[in-house]
Amino acid sequence: MKKRVISMAVMSIMSILLLVGCGSKKETIIVGTEAGFAPYEYMDGNDVVGIDMDIAREIADYLGKDLEIKNMEFQSALVAVQNGTVDFVAAGVSVDEERLEKMDFSIDYVNSTEVVVVNKANPMVSSVDDLDGKIVAVQQGNIADFWVEENIDAKEIKRYTKFAQAAEDLKNNKIDCIVMDQFPAEDMVATNPELIILDGVLFEDKYAIAVKKGNKELLDDINTVIQKLKDEGKIEEFTAKHTSKKN
Numbered sequence: 693m694k695k696r697v698i699s700m701a702v703m704s705i706m707s708i709l710l711l712v713g714c715g716s717k718k719e720t721i722i723v724g725t726e727a728g729f730a731p732y733e734y735m736d737g738n739d740v741v742g743i744d745m746d747i748a749r750e751i752a753d754y755l756g757k758d759l760e761i762k763n764m765e766f767q768s769a770l771v772a773v774q775n776g777t778v779d780f781v782a783a784g785v786s787v788d789e790e791r792l793e794k795m796d797f798s799i800d801y802v803n804s805t806e807v808v809v810v811n812k813a814n815p816m817v818s819s820v821d822d823l824d825g826k827i828v829a830v831q832q833g834n835i836a837d838f839w840v841e842e843n844i845d846a847k848e849i850k851r852y853t854k855f856a857q858a859a860e861d862l863k864n865n866k867i868d869c870i871v872m873d874q875f876p877a878e879d880m881v882a883t884n885p886e887l888i889i890l891d892g893v894l895f896e897d898k899y900a901i902a903v904k905k906g907n908k909e910l911l912d913d914i915n916t917v918i919q920k921l922k923d924e925g926k927i928e929e930f931t932a933k934h935t936s937k938k939n
Contacts, residue, residue: 721757723748724769724778728854729831730879731934732784732899744782746930747801747901747921751780754917765853767833770795773902779910781902784873786835795905798914800898801927805874806836809862809881812888816868820892826868829858835897836871843895859884873897875935 725733725744733742740761752759762769762778770785772778774794784804787797810817817826824845830837832851840849850867852858855876861867863886871894872880881887901918903911921927 719757720760721752721755721780722760722762722778723751724762724764724772724781725783726766726769726853727763728856729766729784729873729876731875731931732873733782734879734934741934743802743927743930743934744784746933747918747927748780748782750921750926751901751914751917755913766831767853770833770902773904776904779903780914784834784876784899785902786897787900788835788838790838791902795902796907796911798901798903798911798918800900801918801922802899802931804897804899806839806871806894806897807874807877807892808890808894809859809870809872809877809887810868810890811862811865812886814865815888815890816865817890820890820894823869823871827866829862829867829870831855831858831872834872836873839895840871855880859887862887875931878935 725740727733727735727740731742732744733740740763745761748761749759762772764772766783769778769781769783770791773781787800791797808817808820808823817823823840825847827848827850828840828844828846829850829852830840832853837849837851840846850858850861855870855872858867858870859880862870863884877889881889901914903914
């Protein structure tokens with residue numbers, strides 16, 4: 693009987709310890725991104741880092757949760773947030789009417805400037821006003837994709853999932869230019885001296901964070917964090933850190 697009492701006591705203690713251990717484990721919040729869009733998201737060794745990931749960590753910290761990063765193709769990330777596979781998407785996402793029908797968006801946290809990248813030695817495009825009749829490359833599903841389709845009478849729009857492949861095709865004259873955000877473009881030409889950014893701005897845009905349609909509670913928390921980061925100048929700090937690191 694004594695052994696049984698001791699055994700029961702030990703089991704009770706183990707059960708309490710197990711419950712305490714489970715209770716102390718933080719919940720996880722999942723961000724979807726595409727780590728080929730420096731300085732917003734890119735690979736540093738085996739880690740996904742960047743401006744958006746710094747913001748995502750601030751959101752996780754505010755919620756008292758661990759951050760899990762899922763690196764996937766850009767369009768797949770947008771689908772994932774719609775079906776709840778990820779909690780939010782931070783990937784240089786622009787807001788348009790079509791996306792607003794499928795997901796909800798935070799307040800914007802950065803203004804983006806869209807530019808044109810060409811082959812330095814053999815530029816097939818002379819200016820940002822010279823895109824008609826050209827083979828124009830964009831990232832599939834990116835706002836540049838929609839803008840070029842609606843505003844440019846291109847010979848062909850080549851859609852890529854990774855800018856790295858577009859850069860190789862541009863160097864080999866398989867395409868005439870790439871339309872993309874200024875910061876990733878600066879990163880691209882820094883690592884590909886055969887390429888150059890044309891003078892001038894094609895159009896300007898804003899980035900926001902996407903959540904599942906109707907997830908107002910998470911959206912309100914994200915907006916609180918973004919506004920605080922903007923007020924404190926933290927997003928400018930994140931931008932300076934990652935642009936200087938990549939340059």
